Amino acid sequence: xxxxxxxxxxxxxxxxxxxxxxxxxxxxxxxxxxxxxxxxxxxxxxxxxxxxxxxxxxxxxxxxxxxxxxxxxxxxxxxxxxxxxxxxxxxxxxxxxxxxxxxxxxxx
Amino acid sequence: xxxxxxxxxxxxxxxxxxxxxxxxxxxxxxxxxxxxxxxxxxxxxxxxxxxxxxxxxxxxxxxxxxxxxxxxxxxxxxxxxxxxxxxxxxxxxxxxxxxxxxxxxxxxxxxx
Numbered sequence: 001x002x003x004x005x006x007x008x009x010x011x012x013x014x015x016x017x018x019x020x021x022x023x024x025x026x027x028x029x030x031x032x033x034x035x036x037x038x039x040x041x042x043x044x045x046x047x048x049x050x051x052x053x054x055x056x057x058x059x060x061x062x063x064x065x066x067x068x069x070x071x072x073x074x075x076x077x078x079x080x081x082x083x084x085x086x087x088x089x090x091x092x093x094x095x096x097x098x099x100x101x102x103x104x105x106x107x108x
Numbered sequence: 109x110x111x112x113x114x115x116x117x118x119x120x121x122x123x124x125x126x127x128x129x130x131x132x133x134x135x136x137x138x139x140x141x142x143x144x145x146x147x148x149x150x151x152x153x154x155x156x157x158x159x160x161x162x163x164x165x166x167x168x169x170x171x172x173x174x175x176x177x178x179x180x181x182x183x184x185x186x187x188x189x190x191x192x193x194x195x196x197x198x199x200x201x202x203x204x205x206x207x208x209x210x211x212x213x214x215x216x217x218x219x220x
Contacts, residue, residue, distance in 0.1 A: 094204075
């Protein structure tokens with residue numbers, strides 16, 4: 001079983017729409033959780049950390065459920081610039097485990 | 109945040125040869141990491157490189173195939189040895205801690 005399993009998508013949504021997707025992780029000892037964004041042919045960049053209390057960063061909302069070992073990301077009011085692959089990432093002892101990525105395409 | 113550069117940015121190599129990838133950081137860091145991203149896949153950690161000690165390799169990766177050097181706190185190299193077409197990937201270095209990691213731009217390797 002993969003350490004991080006992610007909803008693969010692709011999600012093709014119109015501008016202004018809300019899109020949400022999830023991932024699950026297998027190791028209950030995982031210590032911290034993130035969403036990274038990777039644009040085509042670019043390196044991953046941190047989008048946001050994910051906390052059990054839930055956290056927002058502008059149009060982005062992330063949620064962690066430790067009991068279910070489940071992480072979610074919601075994007076409101078999608079912009080064309082949100083088109084990217086979103087990577088669910090789990091950190092255990094400074095080692096990152098990456099999900100396979102969810103591809104989101106926002107169309108005009 | 110850290111600024112990371114990698115050399116070369118891309119290369120095309122013949123099977124059986126070796127390529128050394130350099131990673132330079134603009135500040136001193138304790139931990140550096142090397143990842144591989146195969147075509148259409150996500151990132152996989154190859155090894156953790158700490159200055160002054162041997163690199164720690166993940167399952168499926170060995171020192172003979174991917175020797176790593178870490179001569180100081182701002183620099184590391186990864187060598188891909190005796191390359192085969194299956195080694196065609198993007199290789200990325202990163203630095204960071206438990207809260208955030210920063211990635212270099214990657215080295216796109218094609219083995220023919």
